[in-house]
Amino acid sequence: MGLKMKERKELELLANQNRRHIIEMVYQAGVGHVGGALSIIDILTVIYELDVDFNNPVRSRVILSKGHAVPAQYAVLCSKGVIDESEFKTFRQLNSRLQGHPYTCDIPEVDATTGLLGQGFSLAVGHAIVKKNNKENTHVYAIAGDGEMQEGEMWEAIMYAAHHKLNNLIFIIDYNRLSSGGPTNDIINMESFIDKVKAFHLYAIEIDGHNMEEIVSAINEARAVVDKPTCIIANTVKGKGISYMESVAKWHSSGLTDEEYEIAKNDLQKIEVKIKNEL
Amino acid sequence: MNYNLTTIREIIGDVLCEVGEQNQNIYVIDSDLAKSTTTDKFQKQFPNRFVETGIAEQNAVSIATGIAQEGKIPFYVNFAIFVSGTAWTQVRQACYANANVKFIATHPGLDAGYDGASHHANEDIALMRVLPNMVVLVPSNHDEFKACVKLAIKHQGPVYIRAARDVVPDLPSQSDVEIGQSYCIKNEGNDFAIIYEGTSTELAYQSFEACRNKGLKGQLINIFSIKPMDNEYIKKISQEVKTIITLENHSVIGGLGGAVSEVAATQSYHAPVVKIGIEDVFTESGPSQQIKEKYGLNVEHVLKELNGLSNINNNNKI
Numbered sequence: 001m002g003l004k005m006k007e008r009k010e011l012e013l014l015a016n017q018n019r020r021h022i023i024e025m026v027y028q029a030g031v032g033h034v035g036g037a038l039s040i041i042d043i044l045t046v047i048y049e050l051d052v053d054f055n056n057p058v059r060s061r062v063i064l065s066k067g068h069a070v071p072a073q074y075a076v077l078c079s080k081g082v083i084d085e086s087e088f089k090t091f092r093q094l095n096s097r098l099q100g101h102p103y104t105c106d107i108p109e110v111d112a113t114t115g116l117l118g119q120g121f122s123l124a125v126g127h128a129i130v131k132k133n134n135k136e137n138t139h140v141y142a143i144a145g146d147g148e149m150q151e152g153e154m155w156e157a158i159m160y161a162a163h164h165k166l167n168n169l170i171f172i173i174d175y176n177r178l179s180s181g182g183p184t185n186d187i188i189n190m191e192s193f194i195d196k197v198k199a200f201h202l203y204a205i206e207i208d209g210h211n212m213e214e215i216v217s218a219i220n221e222a223r224a225v226v227d228k229p230t231c232i233i234a235n236t237v238k239g240k241g242i243s244y245m246e247s248v249a250k251w252h253s254s255g256l257t258d259e260e261y262e263i264a265k266n267d268l269q270k271i272e273v274k275i276k277n278e279l
Numbered sequence: 280m281n282y283n284l285t286t287i288r289e290i291i292g293d294v295l296c297e298v299g300e301q302n303q304n305i306y307v308i309d310s311d312l313a314k315s316t317t318t319d320k321f322q323k324q325f326p327n328r329f330v331e332t333g334i335a336e337q338n339a340v341s342i343a344t345g346i347a348q349e350g351k352i353p354f355y356v357n358f359a360i361f362v363s364g365t366a367w368t369q370v371r372q373a374c375y376a377n378a379n380v381k382f383i384a385t386h387p388g389l390d391a392g393y394d395g396a397s398h399h400a401n402e403d404i405a406l407m408r409v410l411p412n413m414v415v416l417v418p419s420n421h422d423e424f425k426a427c428v429k430l431a432i433k434h435q436g437p438v439y440i441r442a443a444r445d446v447v448p449d450l451p452s453q454s455d456v457e458i459g460q461s462y463c464i465k466n467e468g469n470d471f472a473i474i475y476e477g478t479s480t481e482l483a484y485q486s487f488e489a490c491r492n493k494g495l496k497g498q499l500i501n502i503f504s505i506k507p508m509d510n511e512y513i514k515k516i517s518q519e520v521k522t523i524i525t526l527e528n529h530s531v532i533g534g535l536g537g538a539v540s541e542v543a544a545t546q547s548y549h550a551p552v553v554k555i556g557i558e559d560v561f562t563e564s565g566p567s568q569q570i571k572e573k574y575g576l577n578v579e580h581v582l583k584e585l586n587g588l589s590n591i592n593n594n595n596k597i
Contacts, residue, residue, distance in 0.1 A: 127349050
């Protein structure tokens with residue numbers, strides 16, 4: 001079930017607009033985890049487009065376990081009208097509802113209060129248990145970082161989900177290969193994710209996490225699985241879309257200078273033109 | 280005072296079944312100790328609302344938070360050391376989200392006697408009461424425990440209920456308990472006040488009687504709610520009596536004695552607060568009553584401390 005070219009390009013445009021939101025937010029605030037937000041933004045954009053309906057009280061959930069990538073979630077929520085662009089400058093500042101990590105008490109639409117790595121898959125299991133009991137036709141998406149998978153609780157959650165065949169659960173590992181301290185696999189080797197999650201009895205799909213065709217196809221495939229939870233291993237690039245940020249460890253967390261901001265804007269502008277030309 | 284002895288743990292499963300029958304939103308989460316905590320009764324009656332995580336306490340607490348965020352009321356029931364210790368940051372995140380999660384912690388303090396110091400949860404009150412949004416309740420009998428479960432269901436937000444594994448007097452409640460209220464069980468004078476938490480009830484009764492036999496007239500106060508604390512009442516007591524003795528099956532650091540001291544200290548003049556509990560040490564294996572005896576939770580210790588202060592205060596000598 002291939003995506004029509006138009007649909008694909010529209011998703012790409014939307015993701016590019018969300019990238020711009022991320023850059024605006026981190027530039028205006030002067031702080032933030034920009035690299036890991038840019039690596040998940042394509043996937044996050046697709047999930048919200050395909051499967052999250054804020055007008056329906058019974059809806060799918062998105063648990064951002066790698067909570068530091070919250071600029072990506074705020075960017076999407078801005079596209080959805082939950083957050084206003086004028087709030088971006090308040091990100092991580094005093095008296096703002098745009099907390100440094102997702103916080104449901106201020107913005108219920110973020111779906112989970114996260115931030116301490118390692119807990120999000122378990123939170124997602126909790127949501128999935130209730131949704132299954134309710135016989136809802138909804139899903140729970142939980143997005144983790146590759147380094148975050150070094151946390152033991154994530155595997156506890158996977159064990160539970162597999163044992164109880166929670167097929168309404170879709171785990172996503174953002175495999176951008178960079179952690180705060182350097183290459184993830186130099187810190188603790190996580191290879192091979194695909195073998196590991198298969199051994200834990202999950203349905204595993206490996207994709208290019210920046211290819212809209214593959215993202216949409218993986219999510220549709222995951223939603224059709226009946227006897228298992230799915231884990232999508234998304235090969236991504238930290239800092240994706242900004243020339244000087246891609247796969248550069250420094251951009252795990254950093255503000256942008258005026259000059260860097262201009263280059264970033266220019267990079268995204270070029271991408272936009274390219275997508276529009278292909279439309 | 281004549282009474283039989285019982286444990287609070289033995290009724291946990293029955294109480295949860297009772298509320299689970301009335302309220303379909305109640306979930307119970309276990310980590311391979313359902314038999315010990317008696318939640319296996321809930322498991323049999325409501326298998327769809329029973330979550331068995333296996334030996335994965337952190338996972339269990341985060342799952343409970345997820346369940347709560349879907350509008351349900353999960354009770355995570357496990358030994359106090361695991362609930363308050365193993366999964367502390369998970370509990371903290373639940374509190375941060377003000378998630379509607381309820382914790383029932385069995386085997387608090389020295390109640391896991393034979394298991395030894397690794398399992399003695401002498402820090403749980405300190406670890407739980409420091410968390411914003413958390414309510415900490417310490418029931419002293421069956422009626423109060425049942426009330427705690429009902430209060431927890433009514434209250435929106437996280438609640439920690441400390442349920443004794445060791446014996447407590449099998450007596451009915453003297454009043455309907457409420458979050459944030461303490462209860463005067465005996466008021467015979469102002470020589471002293473013994474303030475106790477639920478799992479130390481028997482020692483409190485025995486100590487009160489021993490003081491009375493020495494000719495001292497005092498008050499016996501069931502704290503019931505450690506957080507929020509009945510601040511005005513504690514302030515009043517601290518100005519009324521000559522000595523406050525706090526009794527707790529917990530470390531003397533950060534627990535009931537700490538909480539009472541924090542309140543009393545806000546008064547210009549207040550009674551000295553003598554904290555009786557586990558000193559700043561790791562304990563050892565043994566029958567819980569004997570460990571309590573050895574580590575200072577005994578009547579003689581109460582009398583000794585009271586006597587020491589009486590000398591200083593030049594009051595009634597015991």
